[in-house]
Amino acid sequence: MLSKLLIANRGEIAVRVIRTAKNLGYRTVAVYSEADANALHVHEADEAVCIGPAQVTASYLNAEAILEAARKTGADCIHPGYGFLSENSNFANACKAAGLVFVGPPSDAIELMGSKRRSKLAMQDAGVPVVPGHEGNNASDEELIAAAADIGYPLMIKASAGGGGRGMRLVNAEPELADNIKRARSEAKQAFGDDELILEKAVLEPRHVEIQVFADSHGNAVYLGERDCSVQRRHQKVVEEAPSPFVTPDLRSAMGEAAVTAALACGYEGAGTVEFLVDKNRNFYFLEMNTRLQVEHPVTELITGQDLVAWQLAVAEGRPLPLAQHEIQLNGHAIEVRLYAEDPANGFTPQTGPLLQFKPAEGESLRFDTGVRSGDTVTPHYDPMLAKVIAWGQTRDDARRRLIRALEDTVIFGVTTNRYFLSRIIADDTFGAGEATTAFLRQAFRDDPSLQPQQPSLRELALAAGILDHSQSGQSAWRNAPATRTPITLELDGKNQELLVSRAGNRLNIAVGDNQYELVIEALESDFLCTIDNGVRQRCQYHRDGDSLYFQAFGQSWSVRDVTHQPPAGSLGAGSGRVQASMDGAIIEVLASSGQRVSQGDTLVILEAMKMEHPVKADRDGVVSQVLAGAGDQVKRNQLLVEITTEESAQQEAES
Structure with a gap:
């Protein structure tokens, strides 16, 4: 009889496994990275062990640290969840060698089915129908290109290891093939530590x-x-x-x-x-x-x-x-x-x-x-x-x-x-x-x-104004407060919107230019607003965080900033030439160089985040004036990566 289960995973995966295990009477052990010290799965488990820093290679993919956590806590079985080490035959063998029951299939089955190439060959032998393609052992780029001519287009490039769409590319014609092979290999190596690829005939719209x-x-x-x-x-x-x-x-x-x-x-x-x-x-x-x-x-x-x-x-x-x-x-x-x-x-x-x-x-x-x-x-x-x-x-x-x-x-x-x-x-x-x-x-x-971003209509702006205006007064005070006229400035998607709010007790009139909207505030609590709008009573959830207001109603949600008493915030528009990181991540390749002429839509930088590659592209035509990031750099969202000037500006600077 097994009694203590270690879950070698994180997040919702670990929480889901922990809850069933506890219902069945198992004691549970969570593992966590330094970034997950306060995560829900850590709080749900009976015991928890830190196994390393945030990087998955140093924590959730660190088999030795996980096995040590099992030894330290006296766990007798390990559930790998899904993702991370769940399909790693070496980890399954290591669990067995450590005297632990691996809650998963035998390592031989993991190894066979973990290779798209070998599994396809095995299924052919078993009489299971497979998609036509090329499953050459560690095929080179040149071998894949030659095989593609025989398979025909469109075709799929696939990482032999792993899944989740990583290392997978649809190729519609031969000119696209070489670059997609390169990208698929890079992505597969990043995600699975294995850049072996296979090709398959694309089954369209299956x-x-x-x-x-x-x-x-x-x-x-x-x-x-x-x-x-x-x-x-x-x-x-x-x-x-x-x-x-x-x-x-x-x-x-x-x-x-x-x-x-x-x-x-x-x-x-x-x-x-x-x-x-x-x-x-x-x-x-x-x-x-x-x-x-x-x-x-x-x-x-x-x-x-x-x-x-x-x-x-x-x-x-x-x-x-x-x-x-x-x-x-x-x-x-x-x-x-x-x-x-x-x-x-x-x-x-x-x-x-x-x-x-x-x-x-x-x-x-x-x-x-x-x-x-x-x-x-x-x-x-x-x-x-x-x-x-x-x-x-x-x-x-x-x-x-x-x-x-x-x-x-x-x-x-x-x-x-x-x-x-x-x-x-x-x-x-x-x-x-x-x-x-x-x-x-x-x-x-x-x-x-x-x-596209759902811009709030006058009705939603009225809700935002009602929350901001009435929250300035105490709950017991605003119903009997004297009539007021208050200007409010909201920032929406980088642009300012002027509103004039006229209040008499719990009745509001919100004017935006020549347009007006009327609301009756029925109740205002710390997280919801109740209004009567044209005789219909409705609830609006909201949350204030500094000058930011988040609110939700009618099945949608919005966010605005109250900048009534602040100078207008500048924002970068499309075509500014200031190319920024779209998210936190690591730079894996820089394709732009100073002085290079680029066109809008050209890929300048390849950013890796969330185990996927994301191209960062030029937002206008021009000449690269600065490259502010290099391969291997860790960058933050909105960090400036490349600056592009117009051809005219570049020429004037060169002449001066």
Whole structure:
């Protein structure tokens, strides 16, 4: 009998595993980096051990430090979560050598399925259909270029190790190939420490459908339905649901049996996910097998009524699977979205900073898997996912409706998120009809105005003015206060907006130029405003942080600055020539040099953050006057990296 579980992970992953383990009676041990000393997973565990500095290579990827933490606390088993060391065969072997039970598959299975090249070859031998491509052993750039001519375009470049869309590039034509190979190798090396690549024929606009499998040490293996993960951006999943609206019972059975065949072919034990591409004719092709629990496993749990972490621990203790295949029933529909600190209006760049307020919505059949709380800080060191938001319904539309409401009611102040973007996806007619493919986001949201910052209308400006005006008086004083006329200046997206607020007791008139809006303030508490607007009573959540005001109503949120008594704040506009870092991160390559002529859109610097490469581009035509960063530099968001002057200015300076 195992009794103390160490979770070799962080954030929502660790919190989720800890809670099941504690429910089953296990003692739990968290590990944490110096940056995570006050993280939620540290507080949830019975014991916690610091394993190093913020950098993942020195902490969450430091196998020796993790094993030492297990020895120090007397843990007898280790759950790797997902990500980090979860698919590292060397770590699994090291756990075994240290006398610890690794809650995961055998190391041989991890090693085989961890290589896209070797796993494809093994699946071909097992009779599982695969996508045509090139799986040469450590193929050079020249070998890949030659193989691409035989495969034909479009094709996919993929990192042989790892997943999550990193080291993956779609190539539409031969001129794009060499540079994309270079970028994919660099990204794969950064993310996985392995730059081996493979090529595959691109299956255009497919469904991405995966099968949850489980196997034990007694020769039993089952599948627990499928998940549709077709809604993706840059090959990373955005929305996951179970069951798939595209999969028929016959296709589910065929894919499930193929997934079980794949698991048995590699001597699998524990939880695994076999991923397939499914074309419009419902032909399916093996993509890869993830030898761990998946981020999207909650949707499977909600439609099967099973706790998959509990299943993992049962298998790790040597017990048979809790259910046989015929006992597994699917009930209802579940949809999950990944709530990120990122800015959809600006290329989905990751956001960092304080999480001033975070209040997940509450309601029947809702689930939030999160590792953050109000007061935490989103740092550049780790993935910026705030939570997984999951809704269940008896029907797919029930689940959609609940999920949209949950996203709209969740309060997040302090960082920009993709919350509104996610609700737009779930409400979209194409998604609602179950017709979303992997091309859906690219096609439906390429020029969608909903990705742009939602500027507050006069109604929302009135709410902001009401909060600022009434919060100057005590709660008991403003109802009977004498009539006043107060000018207020709000800064919105770098521009100032003048308002004139006329107040008589709890009645407000807000004027913006010739336009006016009237509100009745019914109640004002420390975090919400209640108004009567045209006879309708409504609530508005808000949070003040210095001169910044964050507020949320009608399913959207905004932020403004009260600059009434401050000089106007200057801001850099597009085309200024002052090219800044889009986020905290590390410079991995500088492509610009002083005196170089550049055009708007040219990539000047490659910034690495959140395990991804982000190009920083010129915002206008001109000549590079200064390069203020070098490869290897750590930079902060908005730090000046490159300055560009106009051709005329550069010429005048040269003549002088």
